[in-house]
Amino acid sequence: MLDASDLAVLATCPARADAPPHCSLMAYALDAERRHLLLTTPQDSRKYANLMENPRVSLLVDTRQVHAREAVQALTVSAVLADTPPEAAAGLRARFLARHPRLTEFASRPDTALIRLRLTAFQLLDGVEHAQYVSLV
Template structure:
């Protein structure tokens, strides 16, 4: 199961990020990169965004990584959906930040301008749990 989870995280490149602030949920579609240890996921966002503000207020997040784009409507029962829970932290170490940004821009060249902006914050999601749903009923 863990191998399937790691493969899914490595193969996909977007997730839905769920944050909350003052008991108000908020979702964002995010590009991500994987840490070398398999337990960290990186993203970059602007300092002035609602998601960043929410994370600074409440660092606990949930991520949804899925394969729905691979399957047409007729084959939705084959979709894999991975729910990830974790805690966010700002990446302040220069080497870790450089490595994370290199991975992010390698996987997502279209976010280079954001990654290089003075407003960019690199966030690490330190994974604490996973739940993989295979099709409609297998978790």
């Protein structure tokens, strides 16, 4: 499902217990090892500030664009912010842009950060009642 789509809803939350979650529609790409999701965001965005405070996130990917409502599947992905090795940054940005060439100008701005999220768990919802959970940690 992650290969079939390239958009997800990203949920971030600041570290404060009373702060509400923040959701953002995001373009993403998988890294070559399929262990990380790659995203881009302005460094002055709320989601970036939330990630700097609280590295745990959740993403939602679904099949509503390709399936009838009765057959929609939804994948909840748990992930954690991962460091991007400086020597890998250019290659990861190129991989992201190969999937999203329309974002080249945006992703090339000096204030746009490349975000690398390490996948930690998946929950697949198939219909209303059928759920499967897999932890990677």
